[in-house]
Amino acid sequence: MDIGFIGLGSMGHGIAANLVRAGHNVRVWNRSRGPVDELARLGAHGVAAARDAFTGDAVFSMLAADDVVRSVIIDEGLIARGPRGLVHVNLATISVALARELAELHRARGIGYVAAPVFGRPDVAAAGKLHVLAAGDPAAIARVQPLLDTIGQKTWPVGAEPHRANVVKIAGNFMIASAIETMGEAAAMAEGYGVTAAELLDVLTNAVFPAPVYKNYAGIIAAQRYEPAGFKLALGLKDVRLALAAADAVNTPLPFASVLRDNLLEAVAHGDSELDWSAIADVARRHAGHEGRHGSNPAPA
Amino acid sequence: MDIGFIGLGSMGHGIAANLVRAGHNVRVWNRSRGPVDELARLGAHGVAAARDAFTGDAVFSMLAADDVVRSVIIDEGLIARGPRGLVHVNLATISVALARELAELHRARGIGYVAAPVFGRPDVAAAGKLHVLAAGDPAAIARVQPLLDTIGQKTWPVGAEPHRANVVKIAGNFMIASAIETMGEAAAMAEGYGVTAAELLDVLTNAVFPAPVYKNYAGIIAAQRYEPAGFKLALGLKDVRLALAAADAVNTPLPFASVLRDNLLEAVAHGDSELDWSAIADVARRHAGHEGRHGSNPAPA
Amino acid sequence: MDIGFIGLGSMGHGIAANLVRAGHNVRVWNRSRGPVDELARLGAHGVAAARDAFTGDAVFSMLAADDVVRSVIIDEGLIARGPRGLVHVNLATISVALARELAELHRARGIGYVAAPVFGRPDVAAAGKLHVLAAGDPAAIARVQPLLDTIGQKTWPVGAEPHRANVVKIAGNFMIASAIETMGEAAAMAEGYGVTAAELLDVLTNAVFPAPVYKNYAGIIAAQRYEPAGFKLALGLKDVRLALAAADAVNTPLPFASVLRDNLLEAVAHGDSELDWSAIADVARRHAGHEGRHGSNPAPA
C-alpha cells in the first residue's frame, strides 16, 4: 500500500520501519532531518513537507503531544486540503478533547480517521509487538487492518467514535502510572524495615502481579536505574494531565491521578524530567527520608 | 505429622482440610463449634481449647486480626505454656508491631515461630494453591516446609526475622487495593464518555495487565457483583490501616493508602462493610454522579 | 474622571454604582442589556459596544473568566485599537498566564494596565468595602488610586508586574476554599460524636479563628444554607483550577487544592454548581454517611 508516515521519534521510527519492511511504499516526514534519512536507508521515501506524507491509501501520524498535533496536522492545513478517501491513523496519545475535534474535522473533509494509540515502549514498537487500540468508522479500520497487524501483535477495537480509543489509552497510562507509584510507596515502606525493594517486588510481582508491566518497572525501581528512559517522566506528567483533564470534563474526581501529578511535578522540580517516569518511585523514598536521587539520608540497611 | 490448627474461618477451613487430606494428624480448634465438626468429618480431631491445638510438631493459626490473635494466642497463655520445640506457623495478616512482639515471646519460650501470611482467596486456599510467604528461623521453616508445600503452590522465603513476611504481606495487600481503586477511578472516568467498565477493563487487563488479580477484580467491578464477598471490605479497611500504621512507624507517607482508607471508610459509612472490598470502585463512580450502589443518578449511556 | 466600565455582573454592578455615585462620568457596557439600564438610572451612560467603554481616563473591567476576558478584551480588538494613555484596571480573577499575556499586549500598545483583583462578596462590593490588590506600573496605579479608594476600603500594592496581583488573588481564594473544606471536614467528624457544626464552629471561630471569612462561612455551613449563593460553586471550581494551573506552571504540588478540586467536581456532578461554594462542606458530610443535600442517612443526633 501507499502510506505516509508523520513523526519519527523513538516510537514512530520503529513503527515506520516495520511498515517499510513489510513491503509498503512509505513516504516519511519528520520535523528534523536525521530520522528521515535513517528511514530512507531502509527503503522509505523522505518527503520535505508533512502534506506530502498526508496522501495515499493511508497516513500514520505519531506526534508527541496535543500542541504538536495541532500545529502539524490542523494549523498547516493537512486535513483541510487532504485527499478525500485517505485514511488517517493517529497513533498519538492525545487529549479526548482534541480527539473529538480531529474526528469532526476529518469527517467534514471526507477523510477517514482512526484513533489508534498504542501500548508498548520503543523496543516493543521496533519488534512489531505493540498492542493497538482502534476506534473509528469500521470500514476505515478494515482498510488499515493489515497495516495495524504489521505494527502490533494485536488490535483491540473499542468502538466507532475515535475518541473512545483515546479514553482507553489515557485510562491505561493512568493505570500504569498508578502501578508504578504503588510500587514506589510499598518499597519506601518496606525499606524502612530493612526489606529491600528487590526482595519485596520480586516476590510480589511473581506471586501476585505476574504481568510484564509490573516486572519491568519493579526491576527498574529496585535498581534505581532510570536512565536511559523508556518513557520520559515529562511525558508521563503530560499523560497524567490528560487523565485529569478528561475526568474533569465529565466531573469525575481521580484522587490517585492527583497524587501522581503532585509527585511527577516534584520530580520535575528536582530536575528529573528526562528520567524514566518510574523515577517517581524515588519521590516516595525521598519523602520517607531515604536516599533517593536527591536525598541526603542513607536508606536503612 | 502431628499438627494443631487454630482458626477455621473461610481461609483456615480450606487450609486445614488440605493438611488433613495429606494424611497428617490434625487437631483443630475454632471459637465456634460448627467449623470444628465439619473438619472432624474430614478426619480431623476437634479439640475443646486452643491450648490443646497448640502442641505437637507444629501448630498453624489463622485468626482474623490483631485483637483476636492477642486474645487467643497471647492472653490465654498459649505461648507462655506452650511446649518447647513446637513450631508455630502464623498464617494471619497482622500488624508489624504485633509480629515483632510475637517473635520475641516465642523466642523467649523456645518455641519456633514462622510468619507465613498467604496470598489467595478462599477458593485458592481450598485448592491448595496459595502463595505462602515465610520468614523466621531457617531451621523452623525447614521443618514445616512439607506442610507449606501442602497448602500452597509455592513458598516465598523472605528472611529470618518473622516480621519481614508481614511487611511483604501488608505491602502486597496495599498493592492489590491500589489496583482495585485504580480500576474504579479509570472506570468512572471512562463511563463518563460512554465506555463501559467492561469494555475498558477487558482491553486493559488483557493488553497491559494480564495478571489474574486484575482480571478477577475487573470482572467484579464491571458487573458490580460485590456479593458474595471473596474478601470483605471491612477486612480490607483493616489491612489498609495496617499498611498506614507500618509506614507511620518508619516515617513513610503513603498517599495512595490514605486515599484507600478514605474511600473504604466512606463505603463502610454507607453500609458496605460486608461486600467484597472491590466495592470501593463504586465509591469512585458515586463521586462522579454515576449510579453506584447508593447513588441516584443513572450512569451515562 | 471619565471612566469606562465593562461587565456588570453581581460584583461589577456594585462597583460601577459606587463610581457613579462618587461623581465620575461612567460609560457602562454589559453583554446583556438589563444591568446597563439599571446603572443608567443611577446616572451612568450606557454604551452599545465594549470598545465605547474602552476609552477615557480609565476603564475598569470585571469579567467572569479567562475565556470571556479573551473574547471581549482581546479578540474584539479593544487593546489593539485602544487609545494610548488610557489605564485599564482589570478587576477580574484570571489566570496568571492570561495576566502575563494581557500585560504584554497593553504594554505593546502603550496602554496602562493595572491588575486589581478584589476580595469581597457582592454586598461588600456594593458597600465600597472591598480589599483591592493592585499591581502594575506605579504611575498607572497612582492615576487610578482615587478610583480604587472609591471602590474599596483599602488598596494593597503588590508590585510592578501586573500578574503578581493575580498570583496573590489566586492564592487568597485557594486559602478561603481550604478554610471552607477544613470546616466541612471538622464538622463531619464532630457530628459523628453528636457535636453539631453550629456548636463546633461557634466556639472555634470565636476562640481561634475570629476572622469574618471564617464566621461567615461557619454560619452558612452550620445552617446548610447554600442559597442564594454569595459565590457560586462553579466559579469556585474555576478558581481552584486557576491555582492548580498556576502552581503546575512552576512545578509546585498543591495537595490541598487537589482535594478541593475533587470535592468541587463531585458537588458539580451532583448538581450543586449554582449553590454557594461552601456547599463542599456537605461533600465531607455525605462521605461520612451523614445527611447532606443528596444523602440518605440521617446525621447522628
Place this chain on the structure above:
Amino acid sequence: MDIGFIGLGSMGHGIAANLVRAGHNVRVWNRSRGPVDELARLGAHGVAAARDAFTGDAVFSMLAADDVVRSVIIDEGLIARGPRGLVHVNLATISVALARELAELHRARGIGYVAAPVFGRPDVAAAGKLHVLAAGDPAAIARVQPLLDTIGQKTWPVGAEPHRANVVKIAGNFMIASAIETMGEAAAMAEGYGVTAAELLDVLTNAVFPAPVYKNYAGIIAAQRYEPAGFKLALGLKDVRLALAAADAVNTPLPFASVLRDNLLEAVAHGDSELDWSAIADVARRHAGHEGRHGSNPAPA
C-alpha cells in the same frame, strides 16, 4: 482553694503559676524535679508522688499524650484510690477514646471529671489568656469555674459529656494545622512567581484572614523561623493522628488530615520533630524544588 497540679511542662508551668499567684494552695508534681522546685519558689508545695497531688478541692493535670495520661493517672491507681468529691480538670489534648474511658473511670469512683483542653501557646498560658473548652457535669464545672477564669480569658462550655471537649479541641488543632499547610502551599506557589511568602501572607492575613493564629504562623513561615518551637512538630503529628483516629471511629474521611499526616511524617523523617510544627510549610516548598531546610535549590528570587 486546695488544688493539685500534675504535669509542669511548658504549658502546665504557666498555668500552675497563675493558680499560685491567685492565692490558691497548690500542690505540684512533675516527673522531673526541676519544674517542681521552680514552682515552689513561687509558693507552690512540691509533692513527691502524683497521688499526693490528686486530692483536695480540685486537681489539674496537663500531660503530653495518651500514654503518659494512662501511665500516670490510670495505671498508678490515682482514680481508683482518689477521694470522692474531688474534681479532676484534665487540660491535656488526648484521644476521644481515652476521654471516654477516663469519664467512665471517674464516674465509677465518684470523682468529678471535667475535660478542659485549652487553646494557646506557652506565652498565652503564662499570661492567663488561654481559651478553655469545658465539658462535663455542669455542677463540677461550676465548682472549678473560678479556677478556669484564673487560667484563661474565656471558658467555652461544650456540653455535659467530657469527650465533647476533646472532639472540639482535636477539630480545632486540625483546623490550625490545615491553615498552616494552606499557607505553606500558597507560599510555595507564590515564590515560584517571585512573590515572597512575606509579601503574600502580609496582604492575605490582613485583608482576608485577620486572625492572630494566621498572623502568628504567617510571620514564622515567612521568616522560616521554626526555632524555638512554640508547639513541637512531633506533638502536631500526634494531634493530627488524634483527628484521624477520632474520625476513623465514626467512619469519616478527612482528606486534609491525611495530607497533613504525610507532610508531618516527611518532616519527621528529615529530622524536624523538634521544630515548630509550622515547619511543614517547608515541606511544600521543598516539593516545589525551593530551598527549604533540607533542599538544595535556591528559591526563585
